[in-house]
Amino acid sequence: MNILSRCRAGTRGAGLMPGESRPSRSAKVTLNDVAMLAGVDRSVVSRVINEDPRLSVRPETRKRVRETIEKLGYRPNVAARSLRTARAYMFGLLIPDFANPVYAEIIKGAERAAGVLGYGLMTASSAGVRLGLEHYLDLLGQGRVDGLLFAGEESGHELAQLRTSQVPWVLVNRRLAGSQRYVILDDERASELAVNHLLELGHRRIGHLAGPDGADTARRRRAGYLAAMRAAGLEVGERSIVHADYTAAGGVAALDRLLSVPNPPTAVFVANVASAVGALYALHARGLSVPRDLSVVAVHDMPLASHLVPALTTVRMPLEELGRRALELLARRGPDEPITEVVTEPVELVVRESTAPPAS
Structure with missing residues (x-):
């Protein structure tokens, strides 16, 4: 043989053909x-x-x-290889919240890249287990993981902890002031695609349902929104931008505030698909119709977006590619080497039923 x-x-099942002997x-x-x-x-x-x-x-x-x-x-044989090389062949990924569907795509890409390299991936949520970065750094100190992908909430204190850990780490989908180790998406371009789509439909009063005020992703998407509006010669009022967390509940609260002003917008650009779900719910509760009364477009395209009523117009972002690339760079770069990469492709507008020209 x-x-x-x-x-x-050696891999055949229990069923044997007549005359075969069991391997x-x-x-x-x-x-x-x-x-x-x-x-x-x-x-x-x-x-x-x-x-x-x-x-x-x-x-x-x-x-x-x-x-x-x-x-x-x-x-x-991972156990034997770990003994030989003094590596755990395991990476850690810390995300803010498993409930946010965006992170499922990032996890998928990171997990796939880890498998190709012969590693495993340990994922946890700071919101779910309440362990946070210090717990992961303890694991790093014990040699149980070889590096950390950090997609948690931003703070200068956490960056200081990462820097003193003496192990490889990369910020995912966010930057911190003074950090030279991050992999992010082209959020400004995504915002400009969304706003330009609304402008081409004829909208001029375009509000922005932004993300958390302190979040790096929210700052970049807001910058793209402002750039597109200024390029079109449109002023943005103080109450045209409302901040909320990246949840459906946050979208409900922010949308209510956005529509409470005199002469409200005819269209809204939402910084996150989960927030957009809440915005659609809030509009339905008010008896308003999308897109007749308000057009809605959001960053990130998820399978659920096409099953909403109406189906949600989105900007599709390379989330899986973001996770894959971040893990590859973590595995191949030294702990002191700079990593400053922007994953730019594919970023594309997906037009569905939630956007249309403004009512006359």
């Missing part, structure tokens, strides 16, 4: 099996798996090794 046949036999449960794919079938030394296989930057082999050889790993279904 050759290597490939032996490995396949041995000891048939497990090893590093030697991969090396033999790929025609390389086992050290080459190990260094390909570990993304060793010092490995000098031809691209076709690297590709053949990866294809052989996939074909045989080889899985490294």
Whole structure:
């Protein structure tokens, strides 16, 4: 029995064809099996798996090794590898809240990148477990994770904690003053796409349901909104921008305040899809129709956006790519190397039923 046949036999289920004998449960794919079938030394296989930057082999050889790993279904022995390398082969990801659907996409991308690199991903919410950054830094000190993706709430105190931790870390979807280690999205461009869409429909009184006043993402989206309005020669009144947290409840409260002014807007740009859900609910509760009475467009496109009533116009952002890229940079850069990357593609407007020209 050759290597490939032996490995396949070891993964077959309990059902046997007539005349077949039950394969041995000891048939497990090893590093030697991969090396033999790929025609390389086992050290080459190990260094390909570990993304060793010092490995000098031809691209076709690297590709053949990866294809052989996939074909045989080889899985490294993480426990043994951790003992050899003094690594945990685990990254941590701290997010503000699992209830925000935006973070599900970021987690998906980070988890996929970790798997490709042979790592695991441990994710927790500062809102859910109430452990916060200090808990994660304790884990880092114990060697239980090799680095931290931090998507939590911003504060200078937390940045100081990260800097003194002496382990790799990257801010995700946010920046802190003085930080040179972050991966963010092109939020200004997203805002401009949303506002320009409303302008092209003929709206001139455009309000902004912004995010939390202290949040970096909210500041960047507000900056994009203001830039687009100024480019169109439109003034923005003090009460044209209302801040709220990134929740449906926040959207309800902010929308009520936005419409309480004389001569209210005919359209609103919402900084987050969860807030937009609340805004739609608030409009329905007031007996107002979308988009006849108010057009609504939001940042971030989720599957639920197309199932709302009316279906929500959004700006789709590369959230999964953000998570993937952040983890790759965390894995490959040293703890003192700067990381200042903006993930720019794809950012695109998705037009649905919630936007239309203003009523005459």
